Amino acid sequence: MRFFTDADIGAVLGWAELIQAIEQIMVDPEATAPARTFHTVPDGNGNDAAFLLKPGWVAGEIIGVKAVTVFPDNGEQGLPMVQAGVLLFDGVTGSLVGACEANTLTTRRTAAASAVAAKRLARTDASRLLVVGTGALAPMAIQAHAHVRDYDAVQVWGRTPAKAAGVAEEVALHGLTVDVVTDLDAAVVEADVISCVTGATEPVVRGALVKPGCHVDLIGGFSHAMREADDDVARRASVFVDTYDDAAIAGDIAQPLAAGILTPADLLADLAELV
Incomplete structure (x- = not known):
């Protein structure tokens, strides 16, 4: 199994490649992205935080799930409000093949999808x-x-x-x-x-x-x-x-x-x- 840090991802994930990948996966008939699940969780300080799970797969190739936490008060501690991680599994055997920190991946993917929309709608x-x-x-x-x-x-x-x-x-x-x-x-x-x-x-x-x-x-x-x-x-x-x-x-x-x-x-x- 391979593990990638946010720094690893930031070093190789360029905008052109990411935007192209988003456009391609959106029209891939083998790609499936079920509805995310959203849960409200207590943060230990009497406030509500959020926990989200986002699964997806390309049939016969890869299965992935991203887990995201959103803790609104993290800024007061110098921490990101949104933090995430991804697990990847082989699409044929189901074996765990990779994992990564996903803070950089999350912000870049979200921004890139926004840009894809503006490219077509603005x-x-x-x-x-x-x-x-x-x-x-x-x-x-x-x-x-x-x-x-x-x-x-x-x-x-x-x-x-x-x-x-x-x-x-x-x-x-x-x-x-x-x-x-x-x-x-x-x-x-x-x-x-x-x-x-x-x-x-x-x-x-x-x-x-x-x-x-x-x-x-x-x-x-x-x-x-x-x-x-x-x-x-x-x-x-x-x-x-x-x-x-x-x-x-x-x-x-x-x-x-x-x-x-x-x-x-x-x-x-x-x-x-x-x-």
């Missing part, structure tokens, strides 16, 4: 990218989106400006210039693509401010209680989802569905159908 003349959030996913989202589109301006906003500045400094190491903005509403008004990578439970993007034709990308929320955009975004948007199963439990879709603001017929396609 306007061809989109020139301004706004990333909302400052966690580990933020610099990855900027890099992935910049790989599929040539933006004239890239901005990042966070509740703590110093953290937003840290994101800008990190992506600068990769040759990208990012401006830190402190007025989120003003930045939303001007943006052509908005990518939200927060853990918010209350909307941070207001639909009344989003200009026509803007591509709004909501990737931070993974549970019914989480919400990055308000109901006006749902009302105004042509809605596409990562997967229908995930959409059923993600607050930005599940809450408007429950309120009758969206209907199942409003979900026009999932990402695999777009590819």
